[in-house]
Amino acid sequence: MSYVPLELQYTHSHEWIRSEGDGIYTIGITDHAQSLLGDMVYVELPDIESSTDVGEECAMAESVKAASDIYAPLSGVVIAINDELDSAPELVNSDPYGDGWLFQIRVNDDNELNDLLMAEDYATIIAEDEEQ
Template sequence: MSETPATLKYIETHQWVRVADDGTATVGITDFAQEQLGDVIFVGVPELGVTVTGGEEAGVAESVKSASDIFSPVTGEVIEVNEKLEDEPELVNEDPYGDGWLFRVQLEDAGELDGLMDATAYAAHAASEG
């Protein structure tokens, strides 16, 4: 069974977001997503300074089995990317909610979070696909 932390918000395409008190939002892929992908061998993240849009493509994760688009759950300017993933893409498999995070944005509209799934809704969604 996949892990689904209650402190995060989720979107149907299996990305999560964690918002800090300062309005920055960290984005990653879920445990379910990394299990479906298999061994991740490459992660493409957006460039610093670009604006990503909630629900739109922001990167790609490639595994030995397939490639999958990464969607941003929220809208905002990319202020940091996880540079460790360049040399260690397997962090996405090993720690999808910790060291395997993908990028951080300065959240444009906190109200956008209201439209995202909580852990219970996401777990039900993932179970329906699994």
């Protein structure tokens, strides 16, 4: 079973979201997503100061198995990216909720947080996926 930290929020497309305070959120892909993708070989991140709209493709993860789009879980402006992934994309596999984070955004509308999944709901979704 994949690890699902209780303090984070999630999307149906397997991104996680962590509040850093002051309207800033860190985003990555979940343990479940990285395990499905396999060993990461490249991660394309959004440009700093680029705008994101909820649900739009904003990054891409490429593994030995496949390339997968990463979707913006919230609308906002990208304020930081994880430069470490340029030389060590495998951090997404080894520490998806820590050193493998992808980018940070300053959100436009905190109300979008209401559309995200809580850990328990996300865990139920991936448990159903794993049974199939």
